[in-house]
Amino acid sequence: MSDNKDSWKFVHITDIHIGSPDSYRFAPVWNEQWETAAEQIKAINPELVLVGGDITRDGDTEPEQFANSIKHLNSLGIPWHLIPGNMDTGNKIADRPGARMPERNDLELNITEENLQIFKAQAAPFPWTFTHRDIRFSGCYEIIKDTDLPSAQELDTFLAGLSELPSADHHIMLNHYPLFVDDIDEPHYDITKEDDYLAWYFGVDPEPRKNLIKAYKASGVTHVLSGHIHCRRPPFTIDGITYIKGASTAMKQFGDRWPDGDDTLGFQVFTVTPDGIEFEFHPLTRISTRTDGWGPGGHPQGAKRAARKS
Numbered sequence: 307m308s309d310n311k312d313s314w315k316f317v318h319i320t321d322i323h324i325g326s327p328d329s330y331r332f333a334p335v336w337n338e339q340w341e342t343a344a345e346q347i348k349a350i351n352p353e354l355v356l357v358g359g360d361i362t363r364d365g366d367t368e369p370e371q372f373a374n375s376i377k378h379l380n381s382l383g384i385p386w387h388l389i390p391g392n393m394d395t396g397n398k399i400a401d402r403p404g405a406r407m408p409e410r411n412d413l414e415l416n417i418t419e420e421n422l423q424i425f426k427a428q429a430a431p432f433p434w435t436f437t438h439r440d441i442r443f444s445g446c447y448e449i450i451k452d453t454d455l456p457s458a459q460e461l462d463t464f465l466a467g468l469s470e471l472p473s474a475d476h477h478i479m480l481n482h483y484p485l486f487v488d489d490i491d492e493p494h495y496d497i498t499k500e501d502d503y504l505a506w507y508f509g510v511d512p513e514p515r516k517n518l519i520k521a522y523k524a525s526g527v528t529h530v531l532s533g534h535i536h537c538r539r540p541p542f543t544i545d546g547i548t549y550i551k552g553a554s555t556a557m558k559q560f561g562d563r564w565p566d567g568d569d570t571l572g573f574q575v576f577t578v579t580p581d582g583i584e585f586e587f588h589p590l591t592r593i594s595t596r597t598d599g600w601g602p603g604g605h606p607q608g609a610k611r612a613a614r615k616s
Contacts, residue, residue, distance in 0.1 A: 314439065317347055318574040320358030320482070320533030321554035323393065324375045329368055330611050331601020336363070336556040338594035343555040343573055344382055346591060350575060354438060355384050356445070358533040358552060359391025359482035361429065366396045366421050367611060372428040388430040389445040391482045391534065395421040397605070398449050398483065398507065404497040411607045412497065417450060422457045433464045437474055441578065444468060444527075445480035451514035465518075468525035476583055477527045484532040484551050485510050485518060487563075490544050508535050508560065522547060529583065535560045537569040541585055550574060550585065 322340045325332045347355065361375040362368075372394075379386050392398065396417035404412040426432065433446035446465070450458045486492050487509040495506035510518065522530065523545070533552045536559035541550045553572050561569030572589040602610055 313577050313579040315350060315352040316354045316356065316576050316578070317350065317352045318356045318358060318480070318531045318550070318552055318576065319343060319347070319555060320531075320552045320573075321360040321391065321536055321556055322357075322375075322378075323360055323363050323554070323556035324371075324378055325363035326368070326371050326374055329364060329371070329601070331363070331599070331603075333363070333557075333599045335594045335596040335599065338596060339555045339557075339571060339590060340378060342590050342592045342594070344378070346588060347382060347384065347573070350588075352384060352575070354443075355379075355382060355386040356443065356478070356480050356531065357386050357388040358480055358531060359389050359447075360393045360533065360554075361388065361391070362394050365394040365425070365429070366392075366415075369421075369424045369428055372425070376429060387434065387436075387443065387445060387480070389432050389480055389482055390422070390425045390429070390447050392417070392449070394429065395425050395447075399453055400497055402498065404506075405500040405503045408607070410605045414608055415605055417453075417455065419455050419457060422447070422450070422455065433461060435464075435468060435471070437472075439578065440475045442471070442474040442477040442526075443480070444477065444525075448481045448485065448510060448514075448518055449483045451510070451518055465521035465525070468521070471525070473526055476529065476578075477525060478529045478531065479522055479527045481530060481532045483510055483534045484508065485515050485530065485549070487535075490515075490519075504560070504563075519547070531574070535563075537561050537563065537567050538574075538587060539564060539566055539568070553587065555590065 323336045362371040365371050397415040399416045400412035435444040487505045495502040497506045529548045536554035538553045558569035561567050570589050575586045577584045
């Protein structure tokens with residue numbers, strides 16, 4: 307990693323899943339992992355932090371969790387910029403029950419406009435764009451593209467406006483869902499088939515993917531940073547855009563999907579130099595071994611979201 311005196315750093319962190327002991331479920335180990343990541347980020351002292359969503363364990367059903375997560379982000383003492391994740395606002399919209407019924411009711415878990423507005427009011431507004439040191443940074447919630455939600459219309463206006471802004475040396479786009487799981491031209495996955503379910507759950511469908519990439523290219527996007535899968539792969543560039551899938555700090559997931567997949571907990575550090583942008587993964591220096599906590603995992607149906615622990 308460059309130590310050029312003219313270089314500077316920014317950090318991408320995602321899927322931190324800070325929980326609350328007042329919730330029907332709580333994993334203290336995830337909060338401890340966040341605290342380790344926060345210490346490391348403060349030691350690096352980047353100029354800004356990009357937060358790629360899922361700042362809560364259950365903000366979609368317990369919006370009171372946002373205040374706690376925002377308090378933790380503020381404790382960094384570093385400017386941060388945030389987009390939502392599915393655990394903050396609801397999952398990718400399903401139009402039929404998925405293969406994991408009755409364990410998981412995908413229709414019940416859909417993103418709602420109400421949840422998006424709560425996030426904007428209690429966590430952070432989005433979408434957004436700004437420039438810092440001749441680099442444009444933008445963030446949007448890509449998974450609502452081409453839906454009937456009012457916020458999707460706002461997203462279309464935002465994306466169209468990006469192409470009219472002054473050009474920059476680089477344009478970093480922050481997303482939560484990766485635009486594709488395996489391949490940029492991958493097909494539509496069938497939510498009702500068990501073999502397709504996870505690929506459907508973790509990625510963007512072909513038509514909105516195509517439309518997002520078209521808009522990104524029109525606005526000069528050079529890097530797309532995403533999370534959601536809790537697993538990283540080596541960065542790869544397609545048609546001038548470099549895609550970087552970020553690790554989680556909370557818990558591992560999807561690491562066995564690819565031979566080059568790595569679900570090590572940590573975050574992404576970028577160093578901007580006069581020659582370009584360098585990337586480095588920083589694993590957590592300490593992994594919590596706590597095993598206490600309570601409540602169900604995954605996406606329990608509403609009936610299983612029990613009363614708060616007393």
